[in-house]
Amino acid sequence: MTIDSTPPNKNFIRDVIQSDLENGRVDGVVTRFPPEPNGYLHIGHAKSICLNFGVATEFKGRCHLRFDDTNPAREEEEFIEAIKKDVKWLGFDWGEHLYFASDNFEQLYEWALYLIENQLAYVDELSADEIRKYRGTLTNPGEDSPYRDRPTSENLDLFREMRAGKFNEGSRVLRAKIDMKSGNINLRDPVLYRIVNAPHPRTGGAWHIYPTYDFAHGQSDAIELVTHSICTLEFEDHKPLYNWLIENLPTPSQPLQYEFSRLNLTHTVLSKRLLIQLVKDGHVNGWDDPRMPTISGLRRRGVPASALRDFAEKVGVTKSDAIIEVALLEHCVRERLNKSAERRMAVLRPLKVIIENYPEDQTEGLNAINNPETPEAGSRTIPFSRELFIEHEDFMEDPPKKFYRLAPGREVRLRYAYFLTCRDVIKDEWGNVKELRCTYDPKTKGGNAPDGRKVKATMHWVSAKHALAAEVRLYHHLFSSAEPDVTHDVVKEINPNSLERLADCRLEPSLKFIKNGETVQFERLGYFCSDPDSSDSALIFNRTLELRDTWARIKKKPLV
């Protein structure tokens, strides 16, 4: 299992486990991550995965992967596979402990009969609408169903017939007999089983009735001998029901539920409903669109799993509603990538430079360091020639005070190459700068002047005739508002410019061999990775994240 450098922070879950271990409530830790296979995992799930698996390894226990597949109307095999892939990629291993709530359908059914026999459950023939009416409101108590006190044998017969598929969907449900007047609505005779006639991804057409979350989750925990069932805050109200079922059923163990607050992130949405909508309505290009907060989207974007783990640790685990700034995620990504990503040179918006005093047909190989943070990464050779491309925004004809890149008459350093001086600016008929005529100083090879003269800027570049053409996709926040208002229409909140495609980028030749899934740094620009859409004939790169950019800040400030 994955061990990260970040030391675990203290949180109440760890405290509880620690004391449960010390006072003997449990003698080992078993947790579980219980996704419903009705969509892809997102970064909020990553928090839960890291917590559950993290805490399990920390206390030398284990963590199960269990699919809560109790609603065949929504669940699909595709999601099961995608979820497994994401959990693995995140660096966690459930070993032998892959489970499905559906594995327990037979046992759950037996327990339902057990409840009926103990007069703790009954078959209700009220319609969904009527049940709602009988349930009362938040402030008014509910009323007992007229079917509540039918004889056990009748309940048994009816329930068996439900299983046999004798009834229509919605015509009958099995309900727990608890308390229609409870202040906790979950205790007002909650539905335990409903009739669903949809094929189940695992059990096919074997069943006509399916347990609800409440009737499946806790018992599955108990069957798997889970000791700490960790879930999010909205299940807090369900805990009394969770416990009621465990107390009234002959389960093999008595797990306890603990709740923490779910992750919220600025500039995005993290509700499954909304993410499904973004995908279905085509506002993004699938679940793994690099703008998506899904694990698959982040992976495609070039975010390393280790950064996600760091992030999950840094956000903390509490019960208070919190909105984490994306900046924290971005920090974790940069921190990891700065250490691991090899450096390359690429020009996103090319501006042609002709070095007038450089021999026409000469090419020389220059040595460039792969990663200054990691000397073991070694170095590579990059070609230099008379015609280059530099970044368009690295040149200004009439530069403001604090701009110290290239300008007419000014000398700068080309990284790993030579000092370069701008002699002439060539413009098109519209007055746009389209080419620079420069000279270089042959004595500055490698980037230093023997006379000791200094230069204010070092710029990246690419040799025109050796460069690779590529498309580069730049991503911006999916929502420009930090906290998008999703109460009405998410679509209105979407940032229309979240994807920016640059079709004419130029890369240094070595980028041809970049491994899939490897994220590199384009010097001075940011972190990039090759997109799965990329091919030998059409290179495509995604920008994971920009480097921190002090110059951009200076530009924005007044009084430059």
Place this chain on the structure above:
RNA sequence: UGGGGCGUGGUGAAGAGGUCUAACACACCGGUUUUUGGUACCGGCAUUCGAAGGUUCGAAUCCUUCCGCCCCAGCCA
């Protein structure tokens, strides 16, 4: 107006009667180093803990009242 939960800086989050004129991290603001305006490094950033009372020699931590925010009325999870 029923039940449950939560309130510590811009954002998270430690702290649970004295070591708190409140850790740490992100963000932000300055500065140093630098062949990435990156990285690294140094410094700044809550006399105050939702509010008001009270207990105490002493409170963010205990008590009382009040205020605010979140969740629950699916045969979703």
